[in-house]
Amino acid sequence: MDLSGLVKAYDVRGVVPDQLDESIARAIGAAFVDVTGAQRIVTAHDMRETGPGLARAFAEGAMHRGASVVEAGLSSTDMLYFASGHLDLPGAMFTASHNPAKYNGIKMCRARAVAIGQDTGLTEIRDRAGEYLDAGLSGAAAPGDVEQVDLLTPYAEYLRGLVDLAGIRPLKIVVDAGNGMGGYTVPAVLGDSVLPALPLDIVPLFFELDGSFPNHEANPLEPANIVDLQRKVVEEGADLGVAFDGDADRCFVVDAAGDAVSPSAITALVATRELAKAPGSAIIHNLITSHAVPEIVREHGGRPIRTRVGHSFIKAQMAREDAVFGGEHSAHYYFKDFWFADTGMLAAMHVLAALGEQPGTLADLTAEFSRYVASGEINSTVDDQAGRMTAVRKAFADDAKDVDELDGLTIELPDGSWFNIRPSNTEPLLRLNVEGPTQDAMAAVRDRALAAIRD
Incomplete structure (x- = not known):
């Protein structure tokens, strides 16, 4: 068969x-x-x-x-x-x-x-x-x-041993489990269902386990799926909000104003914390993450290593390089302390620790990690993936500063803008991600690339 x-x-x-x-x-x-x-x-x-x-x-x-x-x-x-x-x-x-x-x-x-x-x-x-x-x-x-x-209690004990949250200032957090497994693991790790209470006031959203996902799709990368979280964070006057996907291996963060914090900023934030414990270590980031990530890693004495999109590639690269941490644009976060595997819960704990160890807001804390403007992933249905990618390459041939094919096609431009276009493995789609130094610069490159893809 x-x-x-x-x-x-x-x-x-x-x-x-x-x-x-x-x-x-x-x-x-x-x-x-x-x-x-x-x-x-x-x-x-x-x-x-x-x-x-x-x-x-x-x-x-x-x-x-x-x-x-x-x-x-x-x-x-x-x-x-x-x-x-x-x-x-x-x-x-x-x-x-x-x-x-x-x-x-x-x-x-x-x-x-x-x-x-x-x-x-x-x-x-x-x-x-x-x-x-x-x-x-x-x-x-x-x-x-x-x-x-x-294994719920041993799992909770292990994670609490990696990030000490007992001494942080009190924080109010809204957690949207999306009727997925976060509703099972959050009370154990961050709450007091199996371990002593932490200084966290948790406001639960959709903690009922329900694989039919009656409230919204359990994919927090889609803006429509974090609207409830954003609203609740503002209503509650919470310090931040966290959303998990269905199997709770990814987490997405919003600040006190309900504004989304990019996974690239979370990657940079956690990388600095891990580098403080293991100076000079390798940090893995996939090629869709912001250029701010390798910049910040170098500034903190780390060794940034760029890799393809996909957890099997990243885990293998993590092990080869003995990397202390890795992050993806899709909100997967990988830790040496977790067998080089991805865990949304441990990433969320690092964010809570970083926020709770200082008096400022999450927006203030993450501002230094958000240096550029990103388009987010834009999908286009095409009949000829290879042909459309060739058309994009030709459209930028005269002013491309650098071109590589590590995963799809990545083109860097003289003004600091760049984009990546990758074919889907399972659908007739091309996936476009663009970043620029300003909103106008990003939009200009985005529109040129989409015109070549969809012409």
């Missing part, structure tokens, strides 16, 4: 049951054990209704191939990474992140949260699972067993 439409570059994701069902999950579980050689694995799932059944089917496939299974149950994605690191086991997380309710998926990793992507085992898992679906699963001579564990 051909699973190429289901198995993406970094994970498995599709509509349930039309594209992903328990028989496929069972085959992928068996293939996961074959490819990783694991004798024991850990699984977890988010709040989607289809999660428990898919996770159990995956476990059955793994046990067919002789592996034992530790079921962590209800978890955020970064809780699964914690489980993989803490237990030193390969893991599988059942989530479709911010996708609509009809979707589900699988994020897989080797022991200690090492990412599995297209070039690091996922293609082999896909092909092997397809073979099992065609030929059937044969039972192992000694099938594995299964056990259940509760």
Whole structure:
């Protein structure tokens, strides 16, 4: 069976049951054990209704191939990474992140949260699972067993050990969980449900776990999905607001005025904190983050390293460089202290600590990290991705200061403006990101690039 439409570059994701069902999950579980050689694995799932059944089917496939299974149950994605690191086991997380309710998926990793992507085992898992679906699963001579564990308290204790929030000034924060897993993890890590209270007054929004996402899509990068958070922060006179995506591995921040703080500014802020603990360390940033990020990293004695977009690329680069921290424009934040994996919760804790350790506002604190004007990601539907990218290159050929093709096409211009255009791996789209020294400069480049893309 051909699973190429289901198995993406970094994970498995599709509509349930039309594209992903328990028989496929069972085959992928068996293939996961074959490819990783694991004798024991850990699984977890988010709040989607289809999660428990898919996770159990995956476990059955793994046990067919002789592996034992530790079921962590209800978890955020970064809780699964914690489980993989803490237990030193390969893991599988059942989530479709911010996708609509009809979707589900699988994020897989080797022991200690090492990412599995297209070039690091996922293609082999896909092909092997397809073979099992065609030929059937044969039972192992000694099938594995299964056990259940509760890792919420160890996860909360671990994160609190990385960032000390007990001594900060009192802060009032609004947290929008989007009916996703933040509603499960925030009370444990930032609240007092399992550990002593912190000096945080938490105003919850949509903490009820509901994989149908009845209030808004659990993707805080879309402006429409943080309107409720922005309004509530202002109404409550809160110091800041934090929004998590569906599986709570990303976080997005707004200040006391309800204004969004760019993920690039958060990347720079957290980088300075990590460099203060580990001077001279490498900091990873993808090529869509603001040029302010490498500038600030250098100013604080760090070594900025630019990489492609995508968590499997960044995690691999983090490990190669022994980087202390990494950030993406999509609000994924990676930490050496977290097995080089991404965790929205730990990033949020750093923001709270940075704000609570000084008397000013979040807007004042992040002003120095917001040096340029960005367009945000603009998607264009095209019939010929390669042809349109060639057209863009030609349109800027006479005044391009620098051109590179690390990930798509990036062009830098003499006035300090730059843009990147990348083709989507799964849709007929080109994704454009532009940054400039001023609003007018950014808009001029944006409009030129879009004209070439859409002409």
